[in-house]
Amino acid sequence: MLYLFTRFADWTIIELIGLDKDSRLGAALHFFIEDTTKIFALLIVMIYLIALARASLRIERVRDYLVGKHRLVGYGLGSFFGAITPFCSCSSIPLFLGFTSAGIPIGATMAFLLTSPLINEVAILLLGSLLGWKFTLMYIAVGMAVGIIGGFFLDSIHAERLLQPFVRKAFEASDAAPSEKSAPTASLGLRERHRFAADELLDILGRVWKWVFIGVGLGAALHGFVPEGWIEQNLGQGQWWSVPVAVLTGIPLYSNATGVIPVMESLIAHGLPVGTTLAFCMSTVAASFPEFILLKQVMQWRLLALLFAMLLVSFTVVGWIFNGLSAWII
């Protein structure tokens, strides 16, 4: 079905504008038109359907479900809920406080917060349609692994010592028993679900539409204007140093998954190895200074620095591993 969008781009470029599809400008414009129309069509349909299905998933219920779970189970669940719960970075502080004061270990909470920006329905949708299901599955596995391993690591160094004092106090005061005060779960009718889904669709589209244009625009520029073969010749062998360089390059770039995935598509098409691309993408999405500064309200500097270093190391390792396995993946 997706070939419709390729046809549409063909038609626009060749018939309507009258450009050669293989010229630089033509190739860039073709990429831009095909990807933006495809992405917006998919986003509108899928965000609505997914929101319809998860209208009754409340963050308070996730919290109540996580309370009192065994630590090891908590990492997996935290990461899983991080992936399926809608999330905006401005909610990370209240969420962190809500989880922590309910007695959920910091490892499970951070598994949630680390996975959340990496995996969401928009990211999965884009990856699936632009890079194929193998890559998408791999991406989900890696995103969850980063959360789970990160959570495990933070608990094993007793990261709760490095919280801000008032948060630590709230954590220690909780009795880690399932909370009694959880709101009764009203069953939602189709009308409420529709209203929720429509609100959600507008909200998410309102947040991501500009990222789609920026991301696809950059991808298109790369596609049309980076000389054919340049990336492949210079970085195509997956040289070990190219991965940490990709991670470092990603830090100052502040984008969400929506903006970076079309760039990944273009980079991979130009012969950048999968692991290097993945490392760059994850670093751009998950290691961003503005969000870390927000977390300062609940964490001490030492924990923030530790968290940051942990992310950089894990993205580098992920990149190396996947460069090694790349023959299987794409």
Next chain:
Amino acid sequence: MKTITVLGSGCAKCTKTAETIQRVAEALKVDVTVIKDSSPQLLLQYGVMQTPAVLIDEQLMHSGSIPHRSEIEQWLLAE
């Protein structure tokens, strides 16, 4: 006079919530003080897990989204 506090760490929706409440109050000619508060302690105290949240005279009325106009009118007109 009602004191309305909007809780949230400075996200766009929090600002918009405060503005909307102020505007509705002016339209209804109800005298209110709207304050924005981003302190994490307050979030913890009221158990708010999704911002923006709205407190009226220290009572939690709403959290997780920009409240609808009809809701705000109800709050403001309630005695």
